[in-house]
Amino acid sequence: MIQDRVVDTLLTDSRRLTGAASAIFFAIDGPTRNGIDYVPVLYAKKVRCFILHQKHLHKIESSIPEANIIFVEDVVVALQELAAAHRHQFQYPVIGITGSNGKTIIKEWLYQLLSPALRIVRSPKSYNSQIGVPLSVWEMSDHDELAIFEAGISHGGEMVKLQRVIDPEIGVLGFMGHAHAEGFVSHQQKIQEKLQLFKDAQLLIYHKDDVEVEAVVFAFSKSHPQLKTFSWGRSEYADLRLKTLKTLNDQAVLECEWKHGAFQFSIPFSDEASVFNAMTVVAVVLQMEVAAQSIIAHTHELRQVEMRLELKPGIHQCAVINDSYSNDIDSLRIALDFLSLQASHAKKTLILSELYQSSVDDKKLYDQIADMVQQKGLQQFIGIGKVIQKNAHCFAAISNTHFFPDTRSFIDAIEHLSFSNETILLKGSRSFEFEKISKLLEQQSHDTRLEINLSALRSNIKQYRSLLRPGVRMMAMVKAFGYGSGSHEIANLLQHEGVEYLAVAYADEGVSLRKENVRLPIMVMNPHPEDFDNLLKYQLEPELYSFRILKAFADHLRQQKVDSFPAHIKLDTGMHRLGFLASELQALITYLVDNNAIKVQSIFSHLVASEDPQHDAFTTQQAAAFEEMTSTMEKQLGYVFLKHLCNTSAIHRHQHLQHDMVRLGIGMYGVDAHLPLQTVTTLKSSIAQIKKLKKGDTVGYGRKGMIYQDSDIATVRVGYADGYPRALSNGNGKMLVNGQLASVIGNVCMDMTMIDITGMEVQEGDEVIVFGLEPNVSQLAAWADTIPYEILTGIAQRVKRIYFEE
Numbered sequence: 001m002i003q004d005r006v007v008d009t010l011l012t013d014s015r016r017l018t019g020a021a022s023a024i025f026f027a028i029d030g031p032t033r034n035g036i037d038y039v040p041v042l043y044a045k046k047v048r049c050f051i052l053h054q055k056h057l058h059k060i061e062s063s064i065p066e067a068n069i070i071f072v073e074d075v076v077v078a079l080q081e082l083a084a085a086h087r088h089q090f091q092y093p094v095i096g097i098t099g100s101n102g103k104t105i106i107k108e109w110l111y112q113l114l115s116p117a118l119r120i121v122r123s124p125k126s127y128n129s130q131i132g133v134p135l136s137v138w139e140m141s142d143h144d145e146l147a148i149f150e151a152g153i154s155h156g157g158e159m160v161k162l163q164r165v166i167d168p169e170i171g172v173l174g175f176m177g178h179a180h181a182e183g184f185v186s187h188q189q190k191i192q193e194k195l196q197l198f199k200d201a202q203l204l205i206y207h208k209d210d211v212e213v214e215a216v217v218f219a220f221s222k223s224h225p226q227l228k229t230f231s232w233g234r235s236e237y238a239d240l241r242l243k244t245l246k247t248l249n250d251q252a253v254l255e256c257e258w259k260h261g262a263f264q265f266s267i268p269f270s271d272e273a274s275v276f277n278a279m280t281v282v283a284v285v286l287q288m289e290v291a292a293q294s295i296i297a298h299t300h301e302l303r304q305v306e307m308r309l310e311l312k313p314g315i316h317q318c319a320v321i322n323d324s325y326s327n328d329i330d331s332l333r334i335a336l337d338f339l340s341l342q343a344s345h346a347k348k349t350l351i352l353s354e355l356y357q358s359s360v361d362d363k364k365l366y367d368q369i370a371d372m373v374q375q376k377g378l379q380q381f382i383g384i385g386k387v388i389q390k391n392a393h394c395f396a397a398i399s400n401t402h403f404f405p406d407t408r409s410f411i412d413a414i415e416h417l418s419f420s421n422e423t424i425l426l427k428g429s430r431s432f433e434f435e436k437i438s439k440l441l442e443q444q445s446h447d448t449r450l451e452i453n454l455s456a457l458r459s460n461i462k463q464y465r466s467l468l469r470p471g472v473r474m475m476a477m478v479k480a481f482g483y484g485s486g487s488h489e490i491a492n493l494l495q496h497e498g499v500e501y502l503a504v505a506y507a508d509e510g511v512s513l514r515k516e517n518v519r520l521p522i523m524v525m526n527p528h529p530e531d532f533d534n535l536l537k538y539q540l541e542p543e544l545y546s547f548r549i550l551k552a553f554a555d556h557l558r559q560q561k562v563d564s565f566p567a568h569i570k571l572d573t574g575m576h577r578l579g580f581l582a583s584e585l586q587a588l589i590t591y592l593v594d595n596n597a598i599k600v601q602s603i604f605s606h607l608v609a610s611e612d613p614q615h616d617a618f619t620t621q622q623a624a625a626f627e628e629m630t631s632t633m634e635k636q637l638g639y640v641f642l643k644h645l646c647n648t649s650a651i652h653r654h655q656h657l658q659h660d661m662v663r664l665g666i667g668m669y670g671v672d673a674h675l676p677l678q679t680v681t682t683l684k685s686s687i688a689q690i691k692k693l694k695k696g697d698t699v700g701y702g703r704k705g706m707i708y709q710d711s712d713i714a715t716v717r718v719g720y721a722d723g724y725p726r727a728l729s730n731g732n733g734k735m736l737v738n739g740q741l742a743s744v745i746g747n748v749c750m751d752m753t754m755i756d757i758t759g760m761e762v763q764e765g766d767e768v769i770v771f772g773l774e775p776n777v778s779q780l781a782a783w784a785d786t787i788p789y790e791i792l793t794g795i796a797q798r799v800k801r802i803y804f805e806e
Helices: 035-044 075-087 103-114 132-137 159-166 187-198 211-223 272-287 292-296 329-340 362-375 386-390 407-416 435-441 454-465 479-483 488-496 507-515 529-537 547-559 582-594 613-637 648-653 777-783 788-793
Strands: 009-011 023-026 049-053 068-072 094-098 120-122 146-150 170-173 203-207 228-233 240-248 251-258 261-267 309-313 319-322 347-353 380-384 401-404 422-427 449-453 473-477 501-504 522-524 541-544 565-570 598-604 642-644 661-664 681-693 711-716 734-737 740-743 753-756 767-771 800-805
Touching: 009 075, 023 035, 023 075, 035 049, 049 075, 068 075, 075 132, 075 159, 094 103, 094 159, 094 187, 103 120, 103 146, 103 272, 103 292, 132 146, 132 159, 159 187, 170 187, 170 272, 187 211, 203 211, 203 272, 211 228, 228 272, 240 272, 251 272, 261 272, 261 292, 272 292, 309 329, 319 329, 319 435, 329 347, 329 362, 329 422, 362 386, 380 386, 380 407, 386 401, 401 407, 407 435, 422 435, 449 454, 454 473, 454 488, 454 648, 454 661, 454 800, 488 507, 501 507, 507 522, 507 529, 529 547, 541 547, 547 582, 547 598, 582 613, 598 613, 642 661, 648 661, 734 753, 767 777, 777 788
Parallel strands: 009 023, 023 049, 049 068, 094 146, 094 170, 120 146, 170 203, 203 228, 228 240, 319 422, 347 380, 347 422, 380 401, 449 800, 473 501, 473 661, 501 522, 522 541, 541 565, 565 598, 598 642
Antiparallel strands: 240 251, 251 261, 309 319, 309 800, 449 681, 681 711, 681 767, 711 753, 734 740, 734 767, 740 753
16 A cells, blocks of 8 residues: 545546546446456546455556555445445435335435435435445435435345445335346245345335235235334225325326325326325325425425436537436536537537535535536536526636526527537526526427437447357447437447447448547448548548459559558358359459558458348358358468458357357347347327318328228328338328327328327327337338338438437
């Protein structure tokens, strides 16, 4: 140990560094990356404290001579033990929340109701994992009076570890549905595992009407005699009884009975999940040593809990991240991380309102925020609010700052601030009405939009990575505007996720990515001679598939006096689209040996039907031809190159053919029937008008939509110019409206499509799901007699893309 240091920041991700001098880095190994690889990077950034696995003992000290290092058997366990020790320094109550769904909403609603009376520390967003929980608990301080943490698990044995960290006095069991059950033997076992969070708790709050939950809780409480229970439900035996529920539009009024007395409260939501979560929250409040009835009187003010960060196109080539549903130091830190990952603009701006309900002194708070802004390298900071304006001196080290007393003052001055070619993060407390700022900065377009769930995309990539053999690299296909989901936005995420290669169809796609600061190697699958200058200028690696393109490119390299430029050789093993045939192999080798302008970076081929078991024999034949051809080339060229054959479906159906690299395409977006993937893209629109038509009327061009009985017909703002296929006309297609499928009636128009909503409760302006979770893109493609590729790549550029992170 070199010298004693005070540590106040636990760091598990090198990209989230703030306050290097007081940070300690836990070098955790992931599925694709080793934490030890980031130690030198952080050391260069002045981090001096590290927790490393003992296998690195005596291997790294010499390269970081001034570092304090603790070697441990398990880095994650060390993180948890440190957080557990920190948690037990405080005597105020801790609430622990678990369940299958709704944990974050229960936590946030408790915070909304209790924070005016109590200073509360809570899990940021949904930090409920083996790593997220200790990071959340580490935020506990003497300034707080209550802690609320959520815990999620996916396998048996995990909750015991989180219990040691949270060790709650009050336990809350939320909705116990059948989601996320893959890691458990049964639903009963999942409930039992979740309850381990409360093994030392004094009180457990749960839903009594769930028969399975009631049985498991009863048994659990018998074996933990210190644990008292408080139940809610419609059952006459529930401690808090829900007697009546009345819903009207988007509101619900709940009449309850507790301790033989009746009371009622209302919430600004009417869905079943919100009612469940609200009853759970009220049950918790009733058990707190606070003025329960006065707090419950404010349930009508509960706000929607936004679970995502959205990235949208902005004015003047800007991008706008809107995260203005809440504003506290923890959510700001997460939002700044998301901002820093966006590489498409060099300039980054934060527009921040003052923070409310903070237990920290104003100057100390804004000094901390200023340090975070500097650490993230933001070029511009805009503060809104009288308190933040009063503390403008805290931001003196930031070159470009502006301060305004309120949102109206900022809006009045916005035309003088000149936003252009930058990424802007909006982070504002609700009372500052940042939605008015968002409306001014976001690019306006028609109501149809494609939402891209970046969290789901990450999850799908990890799913495929888990199937790769050790050392196998991944090439991700971002051609055709990233399968319709956007090019540089997706490429930036792939770069962040550690994908080793990108592939595009044409050189201009690669040039666009380079201009958006994408630095990964990029293979261009269909280069043209007129693109050769750009290939060199932007370091794009061409696919060479014929002697014509091979010789033309080699001649260009010689003219430019360039040697050993990386290129990829395509072999034709049966696709018969592009590539060198086996009969051309010897001539190809001879040419490559005689020309040093080109260095073979990889050799690959494309499987014709890797997804189809009935063609497995042909796949085997293709693989054998590929093996023979690449073996011959490797021997005669005299150097090693990458070999790749597997496309998306082959990654899991033919794992023995993974070679050095695989090419992942549409599977990233959740289109692969053989794997439990998440839905990434959702196409949404809205209803422009509703008409009541009579029997005998017709709908749309050519009078193709016949009305056979009095009907309600809705016109949706989407048509074939947006990418909704005309083949879905006349009942072939369906859209989801308020949870029900409505059939297309008449011909799909250029900008509009009509659907039959007879018998449904639908209003003008209601949201319509064109495809997403239901109907999914594969189902839509089947209705249109096409394939998901065509649907996704056919979504028009005029359709606004909205990217969000859960």
